[in-house]
Amino acid sequence: MNYQFNWSVLWSGQSGVWLLQGLITTVEISALAWVLAAALGILSGALRTVPWKLARALATFYVEFFRNVPLLVWMFFWYFGVPPLLPRAVQDWIFNHSAEFWAGMFALGVYHGARMSEIIRAGILSIPRTQFEAAMAMGLTTFQAYRLVIVPIALRLIVPPATNDSLNLLKNSSVALTISVAELTFQTRQIETYTAKAIEALTAGTVIYLVLCVGIAAIMARVERRFAIPGLIARGG
Amino acid sequence: MLDFGVIVSNFKFLIVQGLFGWGGFAGGTLRLAIPAIALGFVLGIFIGVARLARSRWINLPATLYVELIRGVPLVMVIFWIWFIVPQLLRLPIPEYGVALTAFVIFEAAYFGEIVRAGIQSVPRGQVEAATAVGLTAAQTMRFVVLPQAIRNMVPALVTQMIVLFKDTSLASIIGYVDLTKAAQIVNNREIKPFELYLFIAVVYFAFTYAMSRFARRFERRLTAA
Numbered sequence: 437m438n439y440q441f442n443w444s445v446l447w448s449g450q451s452g453v454w455l456l457q458g459l460i461t462t463v464e465i466s467a468l469a470w471v472l473a474a475a476l477g478i479l480s481g482a483l484r485t486v487p488w489k490l491a492r493a494l495a496t497f498y499v500e501f502f503r504n505v506p507l508l509v510w511m512f513f514w515y516f517g518v519p520p521l522l523p524r525a526v527q528d529w530i531f532n533h534s535a536e537f538w539a540g541m542f543a544l545g546v547y548h549g550a551r552m553s554e555i556i557r558a559g560i561l562s563i564p565r566t567q568f569e570a571a572m573a574m575g576l577t578t579f580q581a582y583r584l585v586i587v588p589i590a591l592r593l594i595v596p597p598a599t600n601d602s603l604n605l606l607k608n609s610s611v612a613l614t615i616s617v618a619e620l621t622f623q624t625r626q627i628e629t630y631t632a633k634a635i636e637a638l639t640a641g642t643v644i645y646l647v648l649c650v651g652i653a654a655i656m657a658r659v660e661r662r663f664a665i666p667g668l669i670a671r672g673g
Numbered sequence: 674m675l676d677f678g679v680i681v682s683n684f685k686f687l688i689v690q691g692l693f694g695w696g697g698f699a700g701g702t703l704r705l706a707i708p709a710i711a712l713g714f715v716l717g718i719f720i721g722v723a724r725l726a727r728s729r730w731i732n733l734p735a736t737l738y739v740e741l742i743r744g745v746p747l748v749m750v751i752f753w754i755w756f757i758v759p760q761l762l763r764l765p766i767p768e769y770g771v772a773l774t775a776f777v778i779f780e781a782a783y784f785g786e787i788v789r790a791g792i793q794s795v796p797r798g799q800v801e802a803a804t805a806v807g808l809t810a811a812q813t814m815r816f817v818v819l820p821q822a823i824r825n826m827v828p829a830l831v832t833q834m835i836v837l838f839k840d841t842s843l844a845s846i847i848g849y850v851d852l853t854k855a856a857q858i859v860n861n862r863e864i865k866p867f868e869l870y871l872f873i874a875v876v877y878f879a880f881t882y883a884m885s886r887f888a889r890r891f892e893r894r895l896t897a898a
Contacts, residue, residue, distance in 0.1 A: 507839070613846075
């Protein structure tokens with residue numbers, strides 16, 4: 437191989453700033469999408485276990501349809517497919533307010549919400565049924581039983597699998613480069629285009645992703661120990 | 674307004690070319706997904722077995738490989754292969770080769786973890802019994818441990834196959850004409866994004882949902898046996 441390494445391209449010129457901007461955008465889009473995914477996941481995960489048939493059917497449809505279609509297709513759908521159906525004024529407004537970022541965030545959040553939902557449902561189903569019955573016997577409504585008893589216990593049980601999928605969300609945010617969100621992978625490509633130094637640029641991006649993933653995993657391992665319920669051990673993939 | 678006629682008039686290109694990959698030029702989601710699943714699984718078996726090897730010279734590289742790949746997005750791996758392999762081999766590689774290589778390398782790490790968990794789920798006594806009847810380590814793995822392990826792995830394996838099937842859409846980033854790219858091409862001409870992307874979403878869904886249904890039936894048969 438006849439390749440001239442030149443690592444200084446990573447800190448000379450604009451590269452450093454681009455990488456930093458990319459990192460910030462990746463963290464921003466992932467964090468917002470994570471909040472959306474957690475909200476949708478908790479809501480639909482809980483609805484899939486309640487004794488109301490229509491609510492269960494709607495939540496099941498959401499989960500099965502959204503998690504079984506590639507994220508890339510959802511990115512295109514939300515960015516190219518949906519805006520033309522909106523009124524002209526709304527279209528103009530969103531395309532002046534970084535539409536690609538919001539479409540990407542929405543696609544990522546809705547997609548991972550469906551996956552989070554499965555994790556939360558599994559967590560709820562692993563709680564002994566007697567907890568729910570006891571809550572009912574205390575005179576709580578179904579809604580109160582979920583809000584005060586079932587969901588809080590489930591959230592403490594699912595820390596390991598939820599961490600795993602949160603890291604998937606972070607990594608999947610790279611798909612947003614297809615709708616030209618200037619996140620980390622996008623910026624890596626940009627450095628490659630400007631400097632023609634593919635190996636250096638890709639190494640920089642790869643190392644940043646690795647550090648992010650390993651760092652978050654380490655923090656969450658401590659959170660897991662802190663929130664584990666003694667006697668109730670739920671281990672998952 | 675909405676006009677689903679665009680799907681009928683481009684049905685042949687989208688499905689025959691984009692989904693199955695039959696016809697003039699290289700493309701097709703299934704033509705990429707099926708070899709990627711098969712090869713990724715085979716490499717995954719080696720990695721899963723290597724991770725459990727007693728020798729540090731074998732299990733440490735395997736562990737590093739898995740941890741490295743699992744900490745990086747698939748898009749990044751595709752770009753690595755896209756830039757590096759032609760440099761190394763000094764000849765242009767078609768998109769199909771790049772995409773297949775990237776998927777096999779990426780998915781093997783995930784398949785490897787499933788294989789490792791499957792092997793660890795086989796009770797220790799099975800290995801001891803196989804050793805006692807005089808099988809070598811390789812024979813024990815081949816005839817006793819792996820057949821039982823694969824049975825335990827089926828649910829996780831099918832989930833991973835579904836993930837890989839969906840991931841093949843990312844091959845469109847480097848220009849490979851799969852179902853997603855085919856929809857993009859048609860959309861550039863017809864400008865019907867809502868109809869086209871919704872249609873391919875339904876096609877992907879039909880395949881992945883059928884796979885998960887089939888897996889559930891298969892699982893039930895296995896537990897009954």
